[in-house]
Amino acid sequence: MSKLAAFDLISRLRQLDGSFNAREQRVASYVLENLETATQRTVSEIAALCNVSEPTVIRFCRTLGCSGFRDFKMRLAQNVAVSLQYLAASSPDMEGLRSGIDQILGVFYATANAVRAQLDDETMARAVEAMAGARRIVFCGVGGGSATVAFDAANRFFRLGIPSQAVHDGQQQRMQAATLSSGDVLFCVSSSGNPQELVESAKIARQYGATVIALTRPATPLAEACDIALTLDIPEDPDIYKPTASRLVHLVVMDTLAASVARQNSATALEKLRRIRASLAVVHGQTGPQPIGD
CATH class of the missing domain: 1.10.10.10 (Winged helix-like DNA-binding domain superfamily/Winged helix DNA-binding domain)
Structure with a gap:
């Protein structure tokens, strides 16, 4: 080449x-x-x-x-x-903003329904168990969509009292993986399952005893390199103007994992969330229900 x-x-x-x-x-x-x-x-x-x-x-x-x-x-x-x-793409015919909203929501609904049938409850439970008991979680993603999901996941999990961070750089991922050990979790996100930096980081983390979880496509190098594979075959919409379906679904899966871990570690999670809300109330003065950190 x-x-x-x-x-x-x-x-x-x-x-x-x-x-x-x-x-x-x-x-x-x-x-x-x-x-x-x-x-x-x-x-x-x-x-x-x-x-x-x-x-x-x-x-x-x-x-x-x-x-x-x-x-x-x-x-x-x-x-x-x-x-x-x-x-060959033509200009999108949105037929007004309302039609555009319907199209985007349509992608989400259709994809969510397809994915629900693919998620394996037992595998999800194993992932929740590993993450709920983790001393530390490192979320890894490369590129646009997967890196965004990794960042969002780290933002969700640190609020539950679990030290969490997102790493997008390939060499940093290898370095972080090398510091993990038994009781730690490396969570890799990839819509394709092919990025070599993620596959190699997964192998490094497993070498030192960490649990490796992947949210990715089935029968891929990344799925085969981890301990727990949450695999989804998500068809992308041929309309290039619509959002990437895998990113939307991966965010939903992460939210599901976070909610499940929060319930399993309810005492710790509730106290951490309470502290965060209390610290932010001083800043914006809002005491009613609202998103944490928004």
């Missing part, structure tokens, strides 16, 4: 469009107008369609930063596979 493995070839094509020499510009125009089919053409076919020579096609590929036509074709195919749903 070359150093340009993460190179956005479509953006590069757009940036250089109009600045190629005349012959290479023919190739660029053809590719931009035929992103999908261009990945299925041979070098001779593209040359013929653009009325240029094969060496011109190869020079065009090198101008873009590719080592040759094969490298260009592989990169373009990968780029198109990821980008097509965004390139």
Whole structure:
């Protein structure tokens, strides 16, 4: 794999469009107008369609930063596979704010119903037991959605009297995992179950006796690397403007775990929550029911 493995070839094509020499510009125009089919053409076919020579096609590929036509074709195919749903997306037709609210809530309801059937009560109970008795919990997530869930979970659990923190950096996750031992919990969140940093951190924590819990997709490297796997196969909505379904569901699962742990450790949890509310009442003066820390 070359150093340009993460190179956005479509953006590069757009940036250089109009600045190629005349012959290479023919190739660029053809590719931009035929992103999908261009990945299925041979070098001779593209040359013929653009009325240029094969060496011109190869020079065009090198101008873009590719080592040759094969490298260009592989990169373009990968780029198109990821980008097509965004390139083809039309402007969202929300039909007013109310319709938008209904669409977002519809995603949540549909996903929540699908997930309820997948959650295993026995596995959830094992996770609650481990977390309720934990001396310390480290929540780990990478990227946007999973990192957000990890942060929210740490915010929920420290209020129950359990030392908790969220770690998003891969090296920090490894370091934190190495400090854990029996009685501690490493909780990994991942919608894909593939991030190597999470898998390796899980293995490190288990090596030192910590309990590793994962909220992730079934039959993935992360699910296999932990002690307790809360696995969910969550289909994402093809509408790219709607929220990520897995993030919504993962937040609900975390809320369920936190509520269950709070009830199991009710004496400690109630006292910690009371202290927090008392400390905040001095700040905002509100004494009635309201979210803790809002």
